[in-house]
Amino acid sequence: MTATGSLPAPLHDALEKVLGSSGLLTASSDMASYLTDWRNLFHGRACAVARPANTQACAEVVRLCAEHGVPVVPQGGNTSMVGGATPDTTGHALVLVTSRMNRVREIDPIDNTMVVEAGVTLKAAQDAATNAGLMLPLSISSEGSAEIGGVLATNAGGNNTVRYGNARELVLGLEAVLPDGQVLDLMRRLRKDNTGYALRQLFVGSEGTLGLITTAILQLQPKPKSIEAALCAVADAKTALALFAAFRNTEPSAIQAFEFMSGLSMNLVNMLIPDAALPLSEPAPAYVLVELASPRGGDALRELMEEVLGKAFEDGLVSDAVLAESETQRLALWKLREEHAEAQKRAGASVKNDVSVPLSAIPTFLDRATAACEKLIPGIRVAPFGHIGDGNIHFNLVQPEGMDGNAFLARDHEMMDTVANIVRELGGSFSAEHGVGQLKTYMMPSWRGGAELDMMHRIKNAVDPKDIMNPGKIFPAS
Numbered sequence: 001m002t003a004t005g006s007l008p009a010p011l012h013d014a015l016e017k018v019l020g021s022s023g024l025l026t027a028s029s030d031m032a033s034y035l036t037d038w039r040n041l042f043h044g045r046a047c048a049v050a051r052p053a054n055t056q057a058c059a060e061v062v063r064l065c066a067e068h069g070v071p072v073v074p075q076g077g078n079t080s081m082v083g084g085a086t087p088d089t090t091g092h093a094l095v096l097v098t099s100r101m102n103r104v105r106e107i108d109p110i111d112n113t114m115v116v117e118a119g120v121t122l123k124a125a126q127d128a129a130t131n132a133g134l135m136l137p138l139s140i141s142s143e144g145s146a147e148i149g150g151v152l153a154t155n156a157g158g159n160n161t162v163r164y165g166n167a168r169e170l171v172l173g174l175e176a177v178l179p180d181g182q183v184l185d186l187m188r189r190l191r192k193d194n195t196g197y198a199l200r201q202l203f204v205g206s207e208g209t210l211g212l213i214t215t216a217i218l219q220l221q222p223k224p225k226s227i228e229a230a231l232c233a234v235a236d237a238k239t240a241l242a243l244f245a246a247f248r249n250t251e252p253s254a255i256q257a258f259e260f261m262s263g264l265s266m267n268l269v270n271m272l273i274p275d276a277a278l279p280l281s282e283p284a285p286a287y288v289l290v291e292l293a294s295p296r297g298g299d300a301l302r303e304l305m306e307e308v309l310g311k312a313f314e315d316g317l318v319s320d321a322v323l324a325e326s327e328t329q330r331l332a333l334w335k336l337r338e339e340h341a342e343a344q345k346r347a348g349a350s351v352k353n354d355v356s357v358p359l360s361a362i363p364t365f366l367d368r369a370t371a372a373c374e375k376l377i378p379g380i381r382v383a384p385f386g387h388i389g390d391g392n393i394h395f396n397l398v399q400p401e402g403m404d405g406n407a408f409l410a411r412d413h414e415m416m417d418t419v420a421n422i423v424r425e426l427g428g429s430f431s432a433e434h435g436v437g438q439l440k441t442y443m444m445p446s447w448r449g450g451a452e453l454d455m456m457h458r459i460k461n462a463v464d465p466k467d468i469m470n471p472g473k474i475f476p477a478s
């Protein structure tokens with residue numbers, strides 16, 4: 001089977017007029033990298049890959065595709081964890097890649113806003129804000145590749161949600177191309193605007209199924225003048241939560257990140273990622289990376305960190321800790337957190353369960369889910385980590401050593417359902433930040449069925465009656 005489907009000749013010619021020949025890829029060798037995800041788990045086919053350079057070209061591409069009944073799969077940095085940007089295997093769809101729309105158009109220090117195009121990587125947007133003396137308070141492990149359009153379409157969360165919220169909370173204005181090619185201009189940078197439905201929020205988290213996000217206005221924050229980060233050795237999630245409570249009860253507004261890493265997952269990072277050595281004297285059962293930040297300079301934040309950690313040592317919550325003494329050390333501590341996904345990829349096949357439960361239920365969840373998965377597949381490596389301050393654990397399962405990776409992956413639904421059933425009993429969500437994509441559509445009827453899924457269907461059918469935008473994502477095949 002080739003990667004290429006067939007692009008109807010009239011559509012080909014019309015698209016080439018809009019995009020030029022360099023903006024339209026149809027050879028399978030040119031399209032290959034757009035037809036699989038970064039983990040090489042999902043493999044699709046497409047009739048073409050379009051790389052428009054501005055909103056108008058996006059609108060024309062979508063309009064022409066709609067006219068010819070060709071589905072459009074939006075793709076940004078291609079970092080989805082759930083196959084959200086990979087087309088299906090029919091070869092009917094066109095993949096619309098936003099990477100050429102990569103301008104930070106404006107930063108306004110009075111409004112504290114940034115106008116940014118969909119194809120700007122999150123890292124480039126953060127850097128632009130920093131260079132302007134401000135901060136874009138959204139940070140995810142894939143920020144070097146993930147692009148703003150995808151970050152918003154999936155309502156990305158990440159490391160700073162605990163303080164600043166998810167992507168949704170940062171979006172003031174939005175421009176999107178609708179499934180019929182109309183441009184919806186919601187580019188208002190207003191804190192207050194109660195004029196009917198907040199349509200921009202409909203696109204955030206809709207995973208490209210309602211339209212294509214092309215530009216956004218994001219709320220920025222003051223750049224911190226002081227930042228303190230510490231890596232702490234803890235006994236388990238229960239002690240990690242007690243440490244979180246200690247920080248929260250002392251100075252809740254100072255916490256910028258509060259991340260949990262199991263010993264097993266950290267061990268994979270130490271073994272498989274170069275330059276990621278643990279700076280503690282011995283490995284621990286679990287770790288916390290806590291970061292505090294303040295727009296004020298001086299020693300107050302360091303004192304706060306030392307006060308809370310000092311007391312945590314006395315109370316037996318922390319057995320060892322290292323505080324970053326420089327920006328280089330702070331980044332080295334973050335590397336130990338951000339490389340978990342990559343380390344797990346290198347360790348073999350893995351199944352991701354991006355779940356959330358109420359904070360109080362995390363220890364029970366981890367105990368029960370670990371026992372259940374170890375019973376299901378003896379030798380399985382349970383390697384959880386994640387944003388414990390948000391109740392969001394990446395309960396990832398790595399194949400037993402020596403097992404065939406495909407045989408492991410063939411049992412992914414069994415593993416996902418085992419974990420999800422426990423999550424459900426604890427009042428949680430089966431997808432906290434990675435979305436549904438194509439991987440988890442089968443879970444929607446049992447988790448979001450009844451009136452909730454029905455209303456989602458009605459919205460989808462009203463906005464996109466021909467199912468042009470990102471078909472096969474979020475909604476299970478009917």
Ligand SMILES: O=C(O)CC[C@@H](O)C(=O)O
Nearest residue numbers: 141340341352386394396
């Ligand atoms: O690999 C994962 O499951 C999580 C990736 C990302 O959400 C993270 O928090 O690092």
Ligand SMILES: [Zn+2]
Nearest residue numbers: 158386394433
């Ligand atoms: Zn995450």
